[in-house]
Amino acid sequence: MMEREAEHMANTVIGSSIVIDGEISGEEDLVVQGTVKGKISLKESLFVEGSGIVEADIQTQNVEVAGKVTGNINASQKVELKSDCRVVGDIRAPRILIADGASFKGNVDMDAKGR
Amino acid sequence: MAQSEQVGIIGKGIVIKGNLTGGGDLVIEGRVEGQIALKNHLTIESTGNVQADIEADELTINGEASGNIDASSKVAINASAKVAGDIKAPRVVIEDGAVFNGSIEMEVKLPEDV
Amino acid sequence: MATNKEMTGGAAGATVIGPTITINGKLSGDEDLTVRGRVEGEVTLTKTLFLEVSGVVKANVSVKNAVISGVVVGNVRATESVELTKEGRMVGDIAAPRVILVDGASFRGRIEMGDASVSRAAGDRVGRPARVSARPSAPPRPPPPPRAEARGMANSKSTVTPILSKIESKSPPVPPALAAGKRKVVVRKRER
Numbered sequence: 001m002m003e004r005e006a007e008h009m010a011n012t013v014i015g016s017s018i019v020i021d022g023e024i025s026g027e028e029d030l031v032v033q034g035t036v037k038g039k040i041s042l043k044e045s046l047f048v049e050g051s052g053i054v055e056a057d058i059q060t061q062n063v064e065v066a067g068k069v070t071g072n073i074n075a076s077q078k079v080e081l082k083s084d085c086r087v088v089g090d091i092r093a094p095r096i097l098i099a100d101g102a103s104f105k106g107n108v109d110m111d112a113k114g115r
Numbered sequence: 116m117a118q119s120e121q122v123g124i125i126g127k128g129i130v131i132k133g134n135l136t137g138g139g140d141l142v143i144e145g146r147v148e149g150q151i152a153l154k155n156h157l158t159i160e161s162t163g164n165v166q167a168d169i170e171a172d173e174l175t176i177n178g179e180a181s182g183n184i185d186a187s188s189k190v191a192i193n194a195s196a197k198v199a200g201d202i203k204a205p206r207v208v209i210e211d212g213a214v215f216n217g218s219i220e221m222e223v224k225l226p227e228d229v
Numbered sequence: 230m231a232t233n234k235e236m237t238g239g240a241a242g243a244t245v246i247g248p249t250i251t252i253n254g255k256l257s258g259d260e261d262l263t264v265r266g267r268v269e270g271e272v273t274l275t276k277t278l279f280l281e282v283s284g285v286v287k288a289n290v291s292v293k294n295a296v297i298s299g300v301v302v303g304n305v306r307a308t309e310s311v312e313l314t315k316e317g318r319m320v321g322d323i324a325a326p327r328v329i330l331v332d333g334a335s336f337r338g339r340i341e342m343g344d345a346s347v348s349r350a351a352g353d354r355v356g357r358p359a360r361v362s363a364r365p366s367a368p369p370r371p372p373p374p375p376r377a378e379a380r381g382m383a384n385s386k387s388t389v390t391p392i393l394s395k396i397e398s399k400s401p402p403v404p405p406a407l408a409a410g411k412r413k414v415v416v417r418k419r420e421r
Contacts (some may be wrong), residue, residue, distance in 0.1 A: 010247070012247035015325065017260045018244050019256070024250065024252050024257055025250070025251050028250065029249075034244075055276070072279050206333075207336065208331065209340075211310075211327060215340050216343070217340065219336050222337075223319070225318065225320065
């Protein structure tokens, strides 16, 4: 599967009026514009867009957050917090990018163990 | 299926109470109460009203039917039909506009992981 | 290359669950949902569920419309219509005023349409809710001609032909409010 770090082009999109209470797992990119509570476990990338609210532990390859995340993030490659995002939780990834304007509270572990 | 030479027609004003059996095709425009057992095609026209258990090879319903249906090939419930009962057939078609209340038993092949 | 049939970027009302995604839990929302992967639990939508051929829903579903081309194990309740296309397979109960089973669909369970007073008028006049036009990837509905079949069959017997024309003009009773806008029932042309 091609890795897509580009403009949030993905086959799976959780639209803004959708609320999911449960576990999501899969082997493709996921874009969240709505609300997810529970657990997210992907082999590819997770994009939490501006309207997205995630209250879940996240385990993926890459994570890009522009919305709200409350939960621990465990990424095998990279975590990117864009400006205007709000993240509360621990982040564990070999590469982390926190943009100016991002709001973050938690621990960071870049010990490159990833997953 | 074999298109039999004979087609029986039960006209609009006719009411039959009892058992109907036969090897030919049958078109019902009137009213039948009881039991129907056909080897071929039963058509219930839009003026037809059947209150019976039906056994046939193929069933085409444009009118009213109430009872259990056992078809060996196909049941077609068309848009003007009103059907109540349990249907057992390998193929069942319900057209937009039909009214159906009851159960349908077709063979459903599910994937192993469901 | 996996293409993006439903692009993101502000396209509200374009929720797609891709083929490798599994969701276990409760899903609810106010937009159309296309499922190509697997959803287990509960699905509640105020709009339309499109279950594509690769999709599996093992859940109780409560929606406005459902178009099922994949596998459903569970009960489906719809306020407008449920359609099983020719690849659709379902085990469970359906409760909806309009239910369509296309030739080739498999179904086992109960269907409750009630007296479906909605179904007669809406089905005859509209044919399809507007959603279909927005779904290029949904399988096109083949117009089932069981009527034509019966007609064709009967026509070969000359005695039956005149009776048929009489039957054609008889239409089911229509609630008076809708009768005004109603055309003849009989012509089964699907306007798309």
